Amino acid sequence: MIKVLGIDPGTNQTGFGVVGKRGNHLFHIDSGTIKLSHKKTLSEKLFLIHQEISSIISFHKPEALVIEEAFYAQNIRSSMVLAHARGTVMVTGKIHNLPCFEYSALEVKRASTGYGRATKEQVFEMIKRLLNLQNEQLQSFDQSDALSIAICHLNAFDLQKKLEAHQPVQGKHHT
Numbered sequence: 001m002i003k004v005l006g007i008d009p010g011t012n013q014t015g016f017g018v019v020g021k022r023g024n025h026l027f028h029i030d031s032g033t034i035k036l037s038h039k040k041t042l043s044e045k046l047f048l049i050h051q052e053i054s055s056i057i058s059f060h061k062p063e064a065l066v067i068e069e070a071f072y073a074q075n076i077r078s079s080m081v082l083a084h085a086r087g088t089v090m091v092t093g094k095i096h097n098l099p100c101f102e103y104s105a106l107e108v109k110r111a112s113t114g115y116g117r118a119t120k121e122q123v124f125e126m127i128k129r130l131l132n133l134q135n136e137q138l139q140s141f142d143q144s145d146a147l148s149i150a151i152c153h154l155n156a157f158d159l160q161k162k163l164e165a166h167q168p169v170q171g172k173h174h175t
Contacts, residue, residue, distance in 0.1 A: 003029060005062040005098075006150030007053065008142045009085035011045045012036055015142030016053065018060045019131070019150040026154065028131040030060060031147055033140050042081065046088045053089060057096045065093035066153040068145070069102045103152050108145075111152035123148050 001022040008015035017031035034052045036045045057065070067089055070082070093100045106116035113126045124144040127133070131147065138144055 002154065003060060003062040004064050004066055004150040004153050005053075005056065005060065006066045006146040006148070006153070007089045008145035008149065009049070009067065009082065009089050010142065011042065011049075011081050011085050012038070013140065013142045014049050014052070014085065014089075015140060015144075015146035016056055017143060017147030017150050018056070018062060019147060019154060021154045026130060026151060028133055028137070028147070030056070031138070031143050033142050042084065046084055049085060049088050050092050053092045054096065057092070057098065062098065064101060064153060065089070065096075065098045066101045066103065066149050068108055068149055069104045071105060101153050103149065103156070107156070108148050108152045111155050112148040120145070127151075 001020050003018055003020045006017045006019065013036065014034040015031070016034065018029040020027050020029050034049060036048055040048070067086060070079075070086060090100050103111075109118040109123060110116040112118075112130065113122050115122070118126075120141045124138065124141060127144040127147050128135075128138055130151065138147075
């Protein structure tokens with residue numbers, strides 16, 4: 001079985017989701033939201049994100065950490081704060097010797113819903129179905145986004161392995 005930790009970073013809430021895959025079967029291992037107080041400074045929030053993700057990694061021992069690629073927002077300050085949270089997540093993964101992968105929002109939505117322009121509500125509902133979750137198990141878009149990111153990697157990883165298995169061997173040509 002392979003386990004992947006998906007993270008949807010934010011400085012107010014950071015979603016996380018651990019998804020496992022055995023054969024073609026995906027299953028929910030753990031997920032939730034790290035809620036950060038508005039009263040904390042940015043450095044305090046980033047440190048808490050680091051601590052919580054370190055605990056999740058130490059407990060679940062995933063094979064990879066997956067995060068959504070940065071997107072460009074009109075609000076520069078929001079983009080910069082989000083970049084800090086993303087950087088904290090990626091450094092935390094590296095501290096734990098995890099490879100870190102990134103996917104675009106379009107790829108993530110396509111992997112979970114089949115449609116790259118799906119709404120957050122559509123992603124939320126599809127994640128519930130794909131992982132057989134009840135309403136009380138899935139409580140926020142941050143959480144469903146993190147699970148969707150993990151699923152995206154698990155599906156892409158399988159595809160990459162299949163493609164590599166069918167690549168011609170590079171080397172000397174025989175004449």
